[in-house]
Amino acid sequence: MTKRDEFKAVIDNGNTFKGDSINLGAAMLDGETITNALVKIPLKTMNRHGLIAGATGTGKTKSLQVLAENLSDKGVPVLLMDMKGDLSGLAAASEGHPKIDERHEKIGLPFNASKFPVELLSLSDQDGVRLRATVSEFGPVLFSRILDASDAQSGIISVIFKYCDDNKLPLLDLEDFKKVLQYSTNEGKEELEKDYGRISSASTGAILRKIVELEQQGADIFFGERSFEVKDLKRTDSNGKGYINIIRLTDIQDRPKLFSTFMLSLLAEIYSTFPEQGDSGKPELIIFIDEAHLIFKEASKALHSQIESIVKLIRSKGVGLYFVTQNPTDVPDGVLSQLGLKVQHALRAFTAKDRKAIKLTAENYPISPFYDTADVLTSLGIGEALVSALDEKGRPTPLAATMMRAPMSRMDILTDKEIKTLNEESYLADKYNEVIDRKSANEMLEEKIAKAAEEEAKSKAQAEREELEKEAKKATSRRKTRSRNTTSDTQKAIIKVLTSATVIRGVLGILGKMIK
Known part of the structure; x- marks a missing residue:
């Protein structure tokens, strides 16, 4: 062979x-x-x-x-x-x-x-x-790996996903995630820290910069x-x-x-x-x-x-x-x-x-x-x-x-x-190829922030009204007090005059009798 x-x-x-x-x-x-x-x-x-x-x-x-x-x-x-x-x-x-x-x-x-x-x-x-694809579909682990996040940053990303799940806030695109991230260190800081612990603003800033880098490569078109x-x-x-x-x-x-x-x-x-x-x-x-x-x-x-x-x-x-x-x-x-x-x-x-x-x-x-x-x-x-x-x-x-x-x-x-x-x-x-733009975390948080601002404005206006009413009551009370004080002084003067007149009349009456 x-x-x-x-x-x-x-x-x-x-x-x-x-x-x-x-x-x-x-x-x-x-x-x-x-x-x-x-x-x-x-x-x-x-x-x-x-x-x-x-x-x-x-x-x-x-x-x-x-x-x-x-x-x-x-x-x-x-x-x-x-x-x-x-x-x-x-x-x-x-x-x-x-x-x-x-x-x-x-x-x-x-x-x-x-x-x-x-x-x-x-x-x-x-x-x-x-x-x-939506951000939610990625999940916190894969999203963290894509951003090459540190352990501390990955922890914050997990908190953001958990907060959105707990509050039924859909994370559809990068704008949604950025909005929740910013909310966590501004208007919603106390709310998130109460339930999930302290969130470092330095770490959220670093995550935000990485998302911006991803957006510059066109990922904002992909997410949604x-x-x-x-x-x-x-x-x-x-x-x-x-x-x-x-x-x-x-x-x-x-x-x-x-x-x-x-x-x-x-x-x-x-x-x-x-x-x-x-x-x-x-x-x-x-x-x-x-x-x-x-x-x-x-x-x-x-x-x-x-x-x-x-x-x-x-x-x-x-x-x-x-x-x-x-x-x-x-x-x-x-x-x-x-x-x-x-x-x-x-x-x-x-x-x-x-x-x-x-x-x-x-x-x-x-x-x-x-x-x-x-x-x-x-x-x-x-x-x-x-x-x-x-x-x-x-x-x-x-x-x-x-x-x-x-x-x-x-x-x-x-x-x-x-x-x-x-x-x-x-x-x-x-x-x-049909673009769907339903209400998601970005819009919901905007509404929540706007509602909170409106309630705060109402509370502030109510407090101001109450303060004005309180001041008005104080002013009315002071006027009444001054009026009472004025009446009392007049009465005293009249009594004094009358008393003086009575005394005079009495003295004059005695003197008249003596002359007779």
Whole structure:
């Protein structure tokens, strides 16, 4: 048996599964494609997460596109983070090309151009289904981690949430939270300290500054109603194809905090609402996170810990996470160790640091008697990748340098007219693009403060009236007293006069008698 035959036998044996699977392409040996030596991924283990990595221009996005298409074909819904704006073409069929036909002839797979059901979603003002979440849905723990709050600040955030729960004050957007925060150290200071303890104004000031920073990255648009229901990510069309939900993120590349905020809230919501599934025949949802380094670049240790925990736990909900980035070192080791599928496109060694990174990357793959992995990593062409997955028993499949199949959909973006048509036909756009501005904590506290001010004004006016009435009574009393005193003096004078007259009359009477 030749080395080529031995290699094909290993690939065929390692890629034979009982259940459904996805064909990625054909294995390569010594730079040549082995026709019909198909490299597959069992659908059953796609909830074990994965990584698509490689230098710029090596074909990462097309590999993501191929995976999304094949998952949709199998009835598995997909969520894509489109950072570069080049994935909308999934909604249109490929125009075909002689080079595509040549590639597929080498692989041994027929090429069938096809389009897929697509929903365009947006975190900002871009056209598409608006994604929002309320502050209440985040909860105090996740909200604190997003703000990178200290222990003391986290305690205050928990108090704010508790106060709002106890007083039925809905925390819908950041304005609501800011209003309650300001209320806690001003008009409502005594009220909150009575029930929840002292709240430091220095800490509330620090929290407020962090919220302002979050607002500057556009989070004020994200927080609010109507909240997006994650169950709407699990839809299939009338033909049984899973919807490919594309989040358009081209305008938030420079706002990593907003991106990581959204991702964490989304993953937390999916984990809390999706039912336990375990290892079933196929996943419930697959999420591809393009430019994954943006999640981790600005994230604190607390956020890293939160992401790692979710990655470990969310697979039991039938959800697979796939990180797409230039270098595996962009992903923390704790997350990287959880990724079952690895599609590694070429890496370039321009510096000593690059060569060291390539050597470390090669150590992440199963040892193969057919490859020097580090050498292969630098010699792969465009649309070629090293692939290692997990078989149906959770064991790594044989490492294979793979000629990747071409996407069945358009390898270009939709036109503005096509995007407009897609959004007009969207069921979700009608549901979520209506802005709801119901009464929440901000308005309720404004009313409470206004009512308290009105009551205080009334109390003050009442006190002033009572004081005036009291003064009036005192004045009346003084007048009566003066009047009584005046009458008494007059009476005394009259009595005195009368008394004097009587005495005089008496004296004169006596004198008269004496004269007679």
